[in-house]
Amino acid sequence: MTAGRPDRPPLLELRGVRAGYGEVEVLHGVDLVVPERCLFALLGPNGAGKTTTLSVIAGLHRATDGDVVLAGRRVNGATADQLARRGLCLVPEGRGIFPNLTVRENLLMATHTGSPIADVEARTFARFPRLRDRRGQLAGTLSGGEQQMLAMARGLATDPALLLLDELSMGLAPILVEELYGLVAEVAAEGVSIVVVEQFARMVLGVADRAALMVRGRVEAQGGPAEIEGALSGAYLGQ
Amino acid sequence: MDKFLTFTVIGLSTSAIYAVISSGLVLTYTTTGVFNFAHGAQGMIAAFAYWQLRFAWGWPAPLALATVLLVLAPLFGALLERVIMRGLADASEAVRLVVSISLLVGLIGLAQVIWPPGESRPMSTFFAGRQIRVWSTAVTAHQLITFACALAVAVGLRLLLHRTRIGVSMRAIVDDRPLLLLNGARTDRVALLSWAIGASLAALGGILIAPAIALDAPSLSLLIVNAYAAAIFGRLRSIPLTFVGAIVIGLTEAYLFGYLPTGNTALAGLRLAAPAILLFVVLLVLPNRRLRTGVRSRERFPCPTRAGALLFSGSVFVAGIVMATTMSRPDLVTYGKVFSFGIIALSLVPLVGYAGQISLCQLSFAGIGAVVMAHVGGASGSPLGLVLAAVVAAAVGALVALPALRLSGIYLALATAAFAVALDRWVFNLPAVRIGPLRLRLFDLGSVDVAPLRLFGYRFDSPRAQMLLAAGAFALLALGVSAVRRGRLGRRLLAMRDSEAACATFGMDLVRTRLAVFTLSAAIAGVGGAIYATQLSSITPGNFDLVSGLPIFMLVVVGGAGMVGGALFAGIGLQGLLPALARLSSLLARWQTIAPALAGLGLGRNPSGAASDVTVALAPLRRDAPVLGAMLAAMGLLWAGRLAGAFGGWPFLAGLVVALAVAAAVAQHRAGAVGAVGAVDAVDAAGPAPAAAAATATVPAPAPVPAAPPATAAPPVPALEWMGITQPWTADAVAALDRVLGLPEEGVRGGAAHG
Numbered sequence: 001m002t003a004g005r006p007d008r009p010p011l012l013e014l015r016g017v018r019a020g021y022g023e024v025e026v027l028h029g030v031d032l033v034v035p036e037r038c039l040f041a042l043l044g045p046n047g048a049g050k051t052t053t054l055s056v057i058a059g060l061h062r063a064t065d066g067d068v069v070l071a072g073r074r075v076n077g078a079t080a081d082q083l084a085r086r087g088l089c090l091v092p093e094g095r096g097i098f099p100n101l102t103v104r105e106n107l108l109m110a111t112h113t114g115s116p117i118a119d120v121e122a123r124t125f126a127r128f129p130r131l132r133d134r135r136g137q138l139a140g141t142l143s144g145g146e147q148q149m150l151a152m153a154r155g156l157a158t159d160p161a162l163l164l165l166d167e168l169s170m171g172l173a174p175i176l177v178e179e180l181y182g183l184v185a186e187v188a189a190e191g192v193s194i195v196v197v198e199q200f201a202r203m204v205l206g207v208a209d210r211a212a213l214m215v216r217g218r219v220e221a222q223g224g225p226a227e228i229e230g231a232l233s234g235a236y237l238g239q
Numbered sequence: 240m241d242k243f244l245t246f247t248v249i250g251l252s253t254s255a256i257y258a259v260i261s262s263g264l265v266l267t268y269t270t271t272g273v274f275n276f277a278h279g280a281q282g283m284i285a286a287f288a289y290w291q292l293r294f295a296w297g298w299p300a301p302l303a304l305a306t307v308l309l310v311l312a313p314l315f316g317a318l319l320e321r322v323i324m325r326g327l328a329d330a331s332e333a334v335r336l337v338v339s340i341s342l343l344v345g346l347i348g349l350a351q352v353i354w355p356p357g358e359s360r361p362m363s364t365f366f367a368g369r370q371i372r373v374w375s376t377a378v379t380a381h382q383l384i385t386f387a388c389a390l391a392v393a394v395g396l397r398l399l400l401h402r403t404r405i406g407v408s409m410r411a412i413v414d415d416r417p418l419l420l421l422n423g424a425r426t427d428r429v430a431l432l433s434w435a436i437g438a439s440l441a442a443l444g445g446i447l448i449a450p451a452i453a454l455d456a457p458s459l460s461l462l463i464v465n466a467y468a469a470a471i472f473g474r475l476r477s478i479p480l481t482f483v484g485a486i487v488i489g490l491t492e493a494y495l496f497g498y499l500p501t502g503n504t505a506l507a508g509l510r511l512a513a514p515a516i517l518l519f520v521v522l523l524v525l526p527n528r529r530l531r532t533g534v535r536s537r538e539r540f541p542c543p544t545r546a547g548a549l550l551f552s553g554s555v556f557v558a559g560i561v562m563a564t565t566m567s568r569p570d571l572v573t574y575g576k577v578f579s580f581g582i583i584a585l586s587l588v589p590l591v592g593y594a595g596q597i598s599l600c601q602l603s604f605a606g607i608g609a610v611v612m613a614h615v616g617g618a619s620g621s622p623l624g625l626v627l628a629a630v631v632a633a634a635v636g637a638l639v640a641l642p643a644l645r646l647s648g649i650y651l652a653l654a655t656a657a658f659a660v661a662l663d664r665w666v667f668n669l670p671a672v673r674i675g676p677l678r679l680r681l682f683d684l685g686s687v688d689v690a691p692l693r694l695f696g697y698r699f700d701s702p703r704a705q706m707l708l709a710a711g712a713f714a715l716l717a718l719g720v721s722a723v724r725r726g727r728l729g730r731r732l733l734a735m736r737d738s739e740a741a742c743a744t745f746g747m748d749l750v751r752t753r754l755a756v757f758t759l760s761a762a763i764a765g766v767g768g769a770i771y772a773t774q775l776s777s778i779t780p781g782n783f784d785l786v787s788g789l790p791i792f793m794l795v796v797v798g799g800a801g802m803v804g805g806a807l808f809a810g811i812g813l814q815g816l817l818p819a820l821a822r823l824s825s826l827l828a829r830w831q832t833i834a835p836a837l838a839g840l841g842l843g844r845n846p847s848g849a850a851s852d853v854t855v856a857l858a859p860l861r862r863d864a865p866v867l868g869a870m871l872a873a874m875g876l877l878w879a880g881r882l883a884g885a886f887g888g889w890p891f892l893a894g895l896v897v898a899l900a901v902a903a904a905v906a907q908h909r910a911g912a913v914g915a916v917g918a919v920d921a922v923d924a925a926g927p928a929p930a931a932a933a934a935t936a937t938v939p940a941p942a943p944v945p946a947a948p949p950a951t952a953a954p955p956v957p958a959l960e961w962m963g964i965t966q967p968w969t970a971d972a973v974a975a976l977d978r979v980l981g982l983p984e985e986g987v988r989g990g991a992a993h994g
Contacts, residue, residue: 060417084423092421098414105407112408112423154422 009072011036011162011193012057017066019056026052028217029066034162034210039188040195041204043228044214045235050197051093053214054164057195058090059083070162085113087161089154093197094170096151099140103131103150106139110154123157124150127183145176152180156187163187163194169203181207205229244376246497247490252382254489255389256448258482261466261473262392263440268475270409270433273324273335274649277342279463281438282445283456284346285312287354289446290362290454300365308442316438317431324434325427332648333597337796340599340789343460347786350456360454385447389482392440396478399436409433457786464660465492467653468518474525475649484521488514508665515660522654523642540592540801541854542729542979548721550861551803552714559710563703565881565891571702573818575774578709581810582767584795585713585803588720590760591792592801593729595736596753597652599785599792600639600659604632604761605768606667606783612769613689613778614680620690620698620773628769629762636761640754659785667780686779689772699773709770713810716763717803723759732756804853859910860903870902 012034019027027049034040044050055061057068059080067074075083080090090096098106107120125132128149134142139150148168155163165184169177185207188194198204205211211228213221213235221231264278275281285307292303323342327335354360366380399406408429411419419426444466445459452458465488472484495510509516543551555578562574583605590596608628616624639658646654672679680687691700692708699708723729731752734742742749772778781787791809798808860867874895881891 058421060420080417080420081423081425084421090421092418096418096421098411098418100414101407101411105401105411108404108407109411109419109422109424111404112425114423 008036009069010034011038011071012195013067013069014053014057015067015069017053017056017063017068019052019061019063025064026217027056027063030214030217030219032212032219032222034193034195036193037191038193038209039185039207040193041201041208041211041225041228042195042197042214043201043204043211043232044199046199047216048214049217050199050214051166054090054092054166054195054197058088058164060090081112087113087159088164089113089158089160089162090164091151091155091166091168093166095144095147096154097139097142097147099138101139102136103139103142104135106150107153107157110158113158113160115158120153120157124153127156128153144172148172148176148180152183156183160192163192164197165194166197167199168196169198169200177203201232202229241375242497244374246493248373248376248378248382249496250490250493251486252385252489253448253451253492254486255385256444257466257469257489258389258485259392259440259447260444260463261469261481261485262396262478263437263444264463264466264470265473265475265478265481266396266409266433266440267437268470269413271320271324271430272413273327273339274475274652275342275437276336276339276463277346277460278437278441279445279466280343280346280350280456280460281312281315282441282443282448282463283459284315284350284445285438285442286362286445286449286454286459287350287456289442290360290449291354294360294362304446307446308439312438312442313435316434316436319438320431320434325430333591333595333796333800336597336649336652337793341793344786344789344793347456347460354454354456356455362450362454364450381447381450388443388447392443393478393482400478405429405432461660461785464518464657465514468514468521468657471518471521471525471650471653488517491517508668512661512665515657515664518657519642519654519661522646522650522657525646525650540799542724543721543802545721545725547861548718548803551721552718555717555807556710556714559707559714561878563706563710565878565888567888568702570888571706572774574815575702575706575709576771576814577810578706578713579767579771579774579810580791580814581713581807582709582716582770583764584767584791584809585716585720585806586760586763586767587792587795587800588803588806589723589729589732589756589763591795592799592805593724593732593736594753594756596647596756597649597792598639598655598757598760599652599788600655600662601760601764602768602783602788602791603659603662603785604636604764605771606662606778606780607635608632608765608768609689609772609778609783610667610681610687611765612772613687616690616692616769616773618690620693622692622694625692625766625769628765630765632765632768633758633762636764637754637758639761640757644750644753656785659788663780663784667783682778682780686777688777689775691773691776692770702774705770705774709774712766712770713807716766717806720763720803720806728752728755728759802854856907857903860906863906863909866902866906866909870898873898873902 010033012032014030014032017027017030018025030049030053032042032053042050042053052061056063059075059078059082063076066076068076070083070086070088084090098109101109104121107124108117110120111117128146130146131150131153134146139147142150152165152168155165168180168184172180181203184194184196188207188209196204196208205225205228208225210223211225212219212223213228213231215235220235221228260279260282264275267278268274288311289303289307292298292306293300298306319342323338327338364379364381365384369380370377371380371383372378400410401407405428408419408424408426409432411422411424412426412429416426419429448462449459452462466485468488469484470481472487473479473481492510492513495513499506499510559578563571566574583601586601586604587598590598590601608631611628611631612624614624615621615627639655642654667682669681670683671681691698691705693699697704699705731742731747734745734747735749735752739749742752768783771782775782790813794809794812795805798805798812860870877891877894877898880886881888
């Protein structure tokens with residue numbers, strides 16, 4: 001389950017990816033391999049470059065050097081919307097919703113990838129019955145947890161090939177975070193490949209198949225959850 | 240009662256047109272974040288195009304309408320989005336504004352080139368003569384069509400924005416554009432569509448309203464101020480509230496038209512200015528917005544050094560002397576205005592460049608200064624006029640600043656534009672106003688003569704003396720504005736531009752700071768206006784209206800609003816280059832209104848403006864004494880030759896330009912050779928691998944670094960915010976930061992040793 005079939009390229013591969021903001025380079029050559037059908041945890045302390053890495057993968061941010069390879073195809077330079085329509089779904093950090101649209105209109109936006117609205121609604125409401133009662137409400141007026149559910153709904157209802165989740169836990173009560181990660185594990189079990197970025201590492205390592213540890217713009221370690229867990233405290237304390 | 244009904248119908252049909260126009264404005268603003276000042280101008284162009292097809296070429300009305308509304312206008316809107324607006328996504332508000340104002344000015348210019356003003360272009364209403372009776376009043380077919388159009392637009396937009404996926408996407412873009420991309424939406428198509436629809440709505444409004452007022456480019460374009468007021472009712476977001484606003488404004492206008500006594504000249508202008516005044520009032524009652532937190536801007540302006548400011552002002556004054564001694568009398572009259580316009584432009588530097596506030600009414604302040612100079616200065620040209628021009632303009636500036644204290648960005652721009660319109664449509668056209676014992680004279684319903692300034696018994700009455708006066712005044716004020724930038728007020732203004740919220744938490748008084756900068760800026764504009772007026776010797780309200788003032792704002796931002804050089808750029812551009820080009824060729828003369836617009840449209844490329852480029856390019860020359868000396872000697876020789884009559888004006892100018900260019904290139908070359916050696920030295924001195932730079936960036940370097948290299952081999956100093964990031968962190972960097980922050984150097988060096 002941890003590795004893809006040997007005859008096929010990994011679903012996602014980063015080779016020596018460099019990226020930055022203006023003159024400041026943030027990623028100094030990131031190498032990463034995410035096999036197919038895998039729940040992959042990308043961990044690291046604040047400022048390690050995890051979110052930038054996701055942005056580069058999703059096409060929101062341009063890599064200045066290196067290759068981003070999706071299922072064997074180099075996709076540097078593809079735009080975010082092109083990648084999204086080809087099955088890559090990034091749920092960004094901090095509520096990936098449109099606050100001034102209603103819940104229903106938010107779901108309508110998820111149909112840009114090609115799923116019919118009826119499907120998206122049915123799947124979302126099956127998983128999050130709470131959202132059904134709030135269909136007509138402005139998304140910005142939902143509670144934090146409901147907003148995160150709505151954000152995740154896009155990832156769950158549109159059948160992506162690769163789901164990228166950035167800091168699901170941000171600003172949410174621990175019990176809710178646990179619930180959401182339970183859901184993530186469920187979806188992964190259905191065969192969707194997922195990359196989860198988290199600052200709070202221990203929570204994710206429990207559910208992940210593989211993990212990588214980023215420190216200061218580089219991947220320091222990559223392997224099974226147990227291996228990474230050992231390297232954690234050193235990286236977080238900056239040793 | 241009949242009269243009331245009649246004016247209600249008239250008012251409502253105007254309302255309907257305003258609603259159509261302003262809903263297009265709201266649509267483009269909400270979906271792309273660009274407040275399209277040129278929206279009305281697009282409608283104006285469409286009205287002209289329709290006139291051309293329908294009346295000049297005699298096409299049948301439905302065909303002409305379909306061509307304009309469904310083909311030409313949407314194509315034009317889409318073209319604008321693709322070519323111009325797309326590049327503005329992360330530009331600052333001032334830059335976006337300049338681009339759309341440039342478009343406004345450019346379109347007015349274009350319309351006047353294609354359809355020269357002065358000809359009569361009658362445009363009849365739809366189904367002229369047909370009407371139906373409603374109770375006791377007649378409603379024309381044209382009015383009925385107008386109502387139907389407004390209704391169709393309201394329903395259509397509602398359906399589009401709430402019922403269709405692309406419509407909902409338009410609203411989603413406002414919330415979070417990157418997220419919409421992550422959803423897989425083609426955001427460029429969404430923006431394209433909203434610009435196309437916006438342009439069509441503008442066109443519809445323009446065609447509907449054109450028969451009611453004359454087909455005249457500026458007045459049709461500025462009609463939009465009325466539509467803006469309606470859009471502000473809906474806070475640029477809500478289309479239903481925009482319709483309410485349109486009704487309020489349309490009815491107000493109609494009732495003022497119907498019920499104001501006609502004999503009173505004071506009230507006649509009020510009708511024209513009413514929407515602008517309403518706009519101003521609506522902006523006043525808008526709820527308080529939250530304080531802005533940090534803004535990310537692409538603009539970077541270096542802080543002028545004292546020596547640099549002196550050099551700049553000195554060069555300007557010397558240039559003034561050279562121009563005054565070499566030019567013919569008509570040239571002196573033409574090009575003398577470079578400096579007075581430069582002063583008016585200078586007033587924007589503290590306001591726009593330092594404080595990040597936008598004002599479109601600087602020329603109106605200048606107009607106030609001009610009027611004061613004319614009346615207080617009197618026939619003798621008393622210097623009291625100049626002083627009072629500054630004082631009165633400053634007082635009015637403070638008055639305008641009061642609402643501005645709560646507004647910023649696009650709202651502030653609109654408020655100042657409304658103020659400028661109210662002045663030029665109404666106040667400047669008033670006869671003398673009596674307030675108690677005070678009798679204020681303005682433009683005396685036409686033009687006013689302005690006597691030349693008399694200072695210490697010397698009368699600045701020749702164009703030569705006036706040019707020297709203006710150049711001297713510009714040089715002095717530029718010194719003052721640079722000093723403000725280096726001083727306490729300048730730091731406050733910059734801090735306020737970067738983050739109002741942070742300033743407030745530091746206990747800074749935002750109200751006083753804003754009041755100060757508005758007052759200062761209006762005073763400078765007042766002085767500029769007074770000097771401009773003495774050069775003109777006879778002034779009319781037309782010299783100081785909104786449309787004439789817009790290019791100043793545009794060119795200052797293009798030149799670089801954060802630097803006094805940007806003001807000189809605006810002065811030279813508007814009063815130097817344009818007249819010179821016009822003289823070279825009559826074809827260029829026709830296009831000269833469009834030239835500044837093109838400059839503004841090119842702004843997206845380099846938001847810091849041209850002045851900073853020039854400063855960077857000339858920096859090596861400034862440090863290179865031998866080359867600088869040689870250049871000045873060459874220029875002196877040229878000047879002597881010109882004075883002796885050895886050659887004419889154009890070769891002289893060309894010679895100066897060549898001398899400057901050669902000197903700058905030579906200095907650049909020499910500095911390049913020296914600088915490269917210096918950079919290598921610096922890397923050697925710093926020693927360890929570049930990766931260490933990032934690690935040490937957060938901690939002052941404990942490593943002992945060799946003493947500063949000799950001055951000739953100084954490494955290139957990075958901009959302040961990049962210290963320790965693009966190059967290793969050294970003791971020199973600490974010292975440089977200390978100098979800028981005004982900290983005692985030794986004390987902090989001790990602290991660094993601790994770290």
